Amino acid sequence: MTTVPALAELNFVVIPLLSASHLIPLADMAKLLAQQGVTVTLVTTALNAARFTAAIDRAIRSGLLIRVVELQFKGKEAGLPEGCENHNDVPGLNYRRQFFAAIDMLQEQTEKLLEDMKPKPSCIISDAYVAWTADTADKFQIPRIVFDGMSCFTQMCMHTMYILRDQNKIPESGTFVIPDLPDRIEVTKAQLPPHFNPAGAVSIQDIRDKIRAAEKRAYGVVINTFEELEQRYVDKFRRLKAGRVWCIGPLSLCNNDNLDKVQRGNKGSFDKEDILKKWLDSWEPETVVYACFGSLGRITVEQFVELALGLEASGYPFILVIKTGEGQAPIEEWISKNGFEERTKERGLLIRGWSPQVVILSHPVVGGFLTHCGWNSTVEGISAGVPLITWPLFAEQFLNEKLLEHVLNIAVGVGSQAIVHLGEEEKFGAQVSNNAVTDAIKKVMDKEKEGNKIRKRARELGEMAKRAVEDGGSSHLNVMLLIKEIQEFQLNQSAKNALV
Ligand code: UDP
Numbered sequence: 361m362t363t364v365p366a367l368a369e370l371n372f373v374v375i376p377l378l379s380a381s382h383l384i385p386l387a388d389m390a391k392l393l394a395q396q397g398v399t400v401t402l403v404t405t406a407l408n409a410a411r412f413t414a415a416i417d418r419a420i421r422s423g424l425l426i427r428v429v430e431l432q433f434k435g436k437e438a439g440l441p442e443g444c445e446n447h448n449d450v451p452g453l454n455y456r457r458q459f460f461a462a463i464d465m466l467q468e469q470t471e472k473l474l475e476d477m478k479p480k481p482s483c484i485i486s487d488a489y490v491a492w493t494a495d496t497a498d499k500f501q502i503p504r505i506v507f508d509g510m511s512c513f514t515q516m517c518m519h520t521m522y523i524l525r526d527q528n529k530i531p532e533s534g535t536f537v538i539p540d541l542p543d544r545i546e547v548t549k550a551q552l553p554p555h556f557n558p559a560g561a562v563s564i565q566d567i568r569d570k571i572r573a574a575e576k577r578a579y580g581v582v583i584n585t586f587e588e589l590e591q592r593y594v595d596k597f598r599r600l601k602a603g604r605v606w607c608i609g610p611l612s613l614c615n616n617d618n619l620d621k622v623q624r625g626n627k628g629s630f631d632k633e634d635i636l637k638k639w640l641d642s643w644e645p646e647t648v649v650y651a652c653f654g655s656l657g658r659i660t661v662e663q664f665v666e667l668a669l670g671l672e673a674s675g676y677p678f679i680l681v682i683k684t685g686e687g688q689a690p691i692e693e694w695i696s697k698n699g700f701e702e703r704t705k706e707r708g709l710l711i712r713g714w715s716p717q718v719v720i721l722s723h724p725v726v727g728g729f730l731t732h733c734g735w736n737s738t739v740e741g742i743s744a745g746v747p748l749i750t751w752p753l754f755a756e757q758f759l760n761e762k763l764l765e766h767v768l769n770i771a772v773g774v775g776s777q778a779i780v781h782l783g784e785e786e787k788f789g790a791q792v793s794n795n796a797v798t799d800a801i802k803k804v805m806d807k808e809k810e811g812n813k814i815r816k817r818a819r820e821l822g823e824m825a826k827r828a829v830e831d832g833g834s835s836h837l838n839v840m841l842l843i844k845e846i847q848e849f850q851l852n853q854s855a856k857n858a859l860v
Contacts, residue, residue, distance in 0.1 A: 362854040367397035368425055370846055371479040374402045375470070377487040378433075378463065379447030380411075380655035381736050382509060384625040385584050386487065387412045388611035389507070394424040395614065396843055399479055402426065403470055405433040407445040415620045431469045438462035448655055451686065453559070453783035460567050467492040474500060483846045485582065491574035503579035503849055505606075505842070509735050511585050512593040512607070513763045514756050516541060519600060521556050522572075530556055542592040543767050550778035551758035559781035580604030582842065584611045584739055586828035586835045589821065590763070606842040610743040612718050612736070613829045621722075625655070626714040633716075639709055640720070643677050646727030646815070649749070649801055650720050652681035654734040656782060657753045661690040662790040668700050670774075670797025676727075676805055677707040681715045721746055727815075728804045730774075730797075733757040738764065745822020747771060747814045749800045751792065754782050770818040772803045772810070 372393050376386035387402065394400040402409075402416070409428050419426050433445045439458040444450060450459050474481050474496070481502055486493035488508035497504035510518070520538050524530050535546045549557050555568055585607045587594050598605040615621045622633060640648070651671060653659065659667065671678045682691065695701050701710055717737070720726060721744035729741040730749040738760050741748050748771040750761040758779065764771035775796045780788045803810055828835040 362851060362858055365482075365847055365850050365854075367843070367847075368399055369479045370398040370482045370843065370850065371477065372398055372400045372483055372485055372846070373474065373477075373481045374400060374485045375487060375490050375493055376402075376404060376408075377447065377489040378405060378408050378445060379489075380625055381734055382447075382487050382489070383408055383411060385509060385609075385611045385736055386485070386507060387415070388614050388624075389485065389582065389584075389608070390426055391415075391419050391424065392608065392611065392614040392839060393485075393843070394419065394426040396839060397425070398482075398843055399425040400427075401477065401481075402428045403431060403473070404428065405445055405466075406430045407433070407443070411626055412623075414623050415615075415617075418617065418620065429473055431466050431473075433462060434465040435462050438465060456564055457567070460564070463490060464492055466490075467496065471496055471499065482850050483579075486578075488575050488578075489571055491571045494574035494577045497579075501853065503846065504577070505580045505582055505604075506575055506578040507582045507584075508575070509584065510756055511590060511735060511738075511760065511763060512583055512597040512605070513590050513767065514735070514759045515581075515583075515597050516593050516600075517545065517759050517762075518553070518555070518756070519597075521552065525556050542596070545759075545762050545766065547758065547762070548778070551752075552779070553756045553759070554754075554779075554781065557779060559784055580606065580842075580845070583607045584609035584735065586610060586825055586833075587838075588824045588828060588834060589742065589768070604845075606838045608835045608839050608842065610739045610825050610829065610835075612740050613743055613826065615718065618719070621719045622716045624716070624718060633719075636709075636716070636720075640723045640725050643725040645724045647677055647805070648723075648725045649674065649676050649678040649728045649730055649805065650717075650726050650746075651678060651730035651749075652715060652717060652737070653683075653732040653751075653753065654737050657732040657734070658683055658687065658782075658785050659753075659780075660785050660789055661694055663785075663788075663792065664691045665694060665698075666790050666792055666794040667797055668695075668794075670794035670801070671708070671730075672700070672704055673794060673798045674801040674805070676801060677725075678704075679709045679711060679715070679720060681711045682713075684713045718744075728801060730801070733760040733764070735760055739825075742768075742770070742818070742821050743825040745819040745825075747804045747811075747818040749774060749804050751776055753780050755779075768817070768821065770814055770821060772800045772814070774800045 374390045376383045390400045390402045438461040483503045484493050484497050485505050488506040538545045587607050729746045731737045733752045750771045750773045752758045752761045774792050827833050
């Protein structure tokens with residue numbers, strides 16, 4: 361007779377794409393699943409594991425059945441420069457093919473590990489961008505649940521856009537309404553993700569097609585969202601996926617420990633936490649603007665000047681996160697020559713490198729989040745109950761902005777009009793003026809009319825987000841349902857095997 365497997369005997373194998381904004385939510389998801397009592401095996405490479413070892417070690421010490429297994433990254437064999445083990449370190453678009461080739465090389469090692477793994481793997485939670493896990497899951501006869509870091513709203517937009525694309529019905533210019541959605545969403549081709557609006561540089565369309573084909577074979581989908589945020593889109597997406605959609609976010613809220621928040625995703629470059637805390641504590645509630653373009657977003661020096669001057673002219677205290685590394689020298693040069701940092705030092709804080717974003721967003725003085733609308737940042741802003749100033753840059757970020765501005769009504773856009781493809785920033789120069797930045801900030805921050813309404817709504821959504829992850833909340837329930845699904849799958853599989 362076959363018996364229901366105990367929770368600890370269920371082994372959820374989590375395989376993230378090697379990119380900060382994919383590793384972060386999947387490391388959170390690994391913890392979230394382990395918090396329910398199942399075993400979780402996070403599969404990544406040494407340099408990437410180092411990003412969250414401290415947090416995972418704390419989770420293990422607290423009794424969670426979670427472990428990290430390290431693969432050897434064959435970047436050099438794939439033609440990548442030494443030490444380049446993460447999408448964020450890929451120098452320019454020309455190396456993206458090599459990066460995905462190196463990702464493909466991880467398949468054999470992973471499968472060897474899975475063969476001897478104890479408890480034996482029950483399912484793979486795979487990043488959608490790691491396409492080979494579809495074959496691996498088939499080989500091991502286990503379900504593959506995909507995660508691609510988008511909302512149900514965006515999933516539905518993309519689904520419809522694929523249909524339009526295949527029928528050659530995406531207008532080259534002008535706005536059009538995305539059909540079959542619960543809301544009227546207007547876009548232009550120039551605002552669409554590269555799947556429908558390809559970048560001029562090296563095309564990776566064949567890789568995208570492979571990823572999409574693998575995604576179609578998936579058993580189900582996990583989403584970093586919560587049902588109450590976008591219920592009509594969740595329902596629609598769930599119908600499309602035969603019911604196998606689990607909304608288990610906001611994932612960032614699984615970090616209760618302050619150190620986990622501080623160290624989330626990378627080693628912070630702002631190492632003096634007490635100084636940051638002191639700085640934040642010195643302002644009145646809801647008066648500070650936090651500006652950050654995620655882990656990948658880069659802007660030209662011309663565009664940075666507009667951003668910086670716009671922030672300054674708004675008159676509000678601000679934190680501005682500035683990338684370090686390749687291509688940033690002109691920005692630093694402008695900062696020092698112009699005297700921007702010196703001039704704004706009484707109310708502006710520049711963080712160079714990695715900022716502890718969720719710590720900052722959850723501080724009560726933060727009253728507005730100027731974001732590039734990456735989905736992680738978007739959900740983190742929503743979870744903190746903070747209204748958003750939206751400045752989409754690339755990927756599906758314009759769609760996220762539509763959701764924030766036109767469906768949820770918790771944001772004001774700076775008015776950017778078109779995608780600035782990653783790696784092609786120079787081609788686009790400055791699209792947004794400092795006046796537009798100041799106007800959008802004031803609309804969100806001023807405690808009158810529009811700003812007040814937006815703030816109230818953002819606060820309500822923040823409360824809903826927190827309730828969703830509490831015991832009995834929708835996301836908590838969905839995590840339990842996902843685990844039950846896998847438990848039943850394993851039971852049925854064992855029963856089938858017992859018959860042969
Ligand atoms: N992030 C952070 N500090 C930074 C930059 C980014 O903690 O200085 C985190 C942020 O909290 C989010 C992720 O990196 O979890 C960025 O993901 P998102 O989807 O917003 O954007 P992407 O990096 O994919 O453009």
